[in-house]
Amino acid sequence: MTGLRVRHRRTVALDGVDLTLGRGVHGLLGPNGAGKTSLIRVLATVARPDAGRVEMLGEDVGDPRRRGPVRARLGYLPQEFGHYPGFTVREFVAYMAWLKEVPAADTPAAVARAVDRVGLTERADAKVRTLSGGMVRRVGIAQAVVNDPEILLLDEPTAGLDPEQRVEFRALLRELGTRATVVVSTHLVEDVAAACTEVTLLDGGRVAYRGTPDALSALGEEAGADGVGDNPIERGYTAALRAHRAERAHRAGTVAAR
Numbered sequence: 718m719t720g721l722r723v724r725h726r727r728t729v730a731l732d733g734v735d736l737t738l739g740r741g742v743h744g745l746l747g748p749n750g751a752g753k754t755s756l757i758r759v760l761a762t763v764a765r766p767d768a769g770r771v772e773m774l775g776e777d778v779g780d781p782r783r784r785g786p787v788r789a790r791l792g793y794l795p796q797e798f799g800h801y802p803g804f805t806v807r808e809f810v811a812y813m814a815w816l817k818e819v820p821a822a823d824t825p826a827a828v829a830r831a832v833d834r835v836g837l838t839e840r841a842d843a844k845v846r847t848l849s850g851g852m853v854r855r856v857g858i859a860q861a862v863v864n865d866p867e868i869l870l871l872d873e874p875t876a877g878l879d880p881e882q883r884v885e886f887r888a889l890l891r892e893l894g895t896r897a898t899v900v901v902s903t904h905l906v907e908d909v910a911a912a913c914t915e916v917t918l919l920d921g922g923r924v925a926y927r928g929t930p931d932a933l934s935a936l937g938e939e940a941g942a943d944g945v946g947d948n949p950i951e952r953g954y955t956a957a958l959r960a961h962r963a964e965r966a967h968r969a970g971t972v973a974a975r
C-alpha cells in the first residue's frame with residue numbers, strides 16, 4: 718500500500734502509510750488510537766481509504782470489480798465481531814465458508830478442520846450464545862481461517878483468550894504464516910515476540926518502526942535500564958515510540974522555526 722490516508726471526520730487515523738507485507742506473520746503494535754483497526758479495515762476491504770493505493774494479491778482493491786475475488790481469498794476477524802448467537806459453532810463457520818465461496822463438497826471438512834484448529838471440536842454443536850467470551854473469540858478465528866486464506870487479518874485475536882489458548886494460538890499463527898500473509902494487531906508485546914516474523918509499530922497514524930521482533934528487543938537492550946518495560950521487547954517498544962515522537966517533534970520544531 719502506498720500513501721494510505723484514512724480520516725474519520727476530523728481525525729486523521731492513517732497519515733500517508735506505505736507498507737509492503739509479504740508472507741509471514743506481521744505484528745501490528747501501537748498505542749490506543751494509533752490506527753491499527755483503521756489499517757486492518759482497509760485491508761479487509763470493509764473501509765475505503767481517503768487517499769492512497771492498496772494492492773492485494775496482485776489486484777488494485779480500489780477498483781470495486783476486483784474486490785469480490787480478493788475477498789474470497791481473505792480471512793478477517795474484526796475487533797467487534799458480529800456472530801449469530803442462534804447458530805451452532807459448526808453452522809456459523811459453515812455459513813462463513815459459504816460466504817467465502819468454499820465449494821459445498823469441501824465445506825464439512827474445512828469447517829471441521831477450522832473448528833479443530835481453535836480447539837473447539839467438543840463444542841462444535843453448541844450454540845454460539847452458550848459459549849464464553851474467549852470461546853466466541855476462537856469461533857471468530859475459526860471463521861477467519863475456514864477458507865485457507867492467502868491473507869489473514871486478525872484484529873486483537875488474543876483478547877480474552879486464556880494463557881493456554883494463547884500459546885496454542887501463537888503456534889497456529891506461526892503455521893499459517895508459512896503459507897499466508899498474516900496481519901495481527903495486538904497490545905500484547907509477548908504475542909509478537911513469540912509468533913511474529915515482523916513488527917510494524919504505528920503511532921499517530923504513521924509507521925513508527927518496522928523490523929523483526931529480535932531487532933525490537935535489541936533496541937530495548939540498548940535502552941538498558943533507562944527503558945520503560947519489564948523485558949527487552951517492551952523496552953524496545955517504548956524506545957521506538959519515543960524515538961518516533963522525538964523525531965516528529967523535531968521536524969515540527971524545524972518547520973515552525975522557518
Ligand SMILES: Nc1ncnc2c1ncn2[C@@H]1O[C@H](COP(=O)(O)OP(=O)(O)OP(=O)(O)O)[C@@H](O)[C@H]1O
Pocket residue numbers: 725726728729730747748749750751752753754755756
Ligand atoms: N468511527 C470513528 N469515528 C471517529 N473517529 C474514529 C472512528 N474510528 C476510529 N476513530 C479515530 O481514529 C483514530 C484511529 O483509531 P483506530 O481504531 O484505527 O486505532 P487503534 O490503533 O486500532 O486503537 P485501539 O488500540 O484503541 O484499538 C483514533 O483517533 C480514533 O479515535
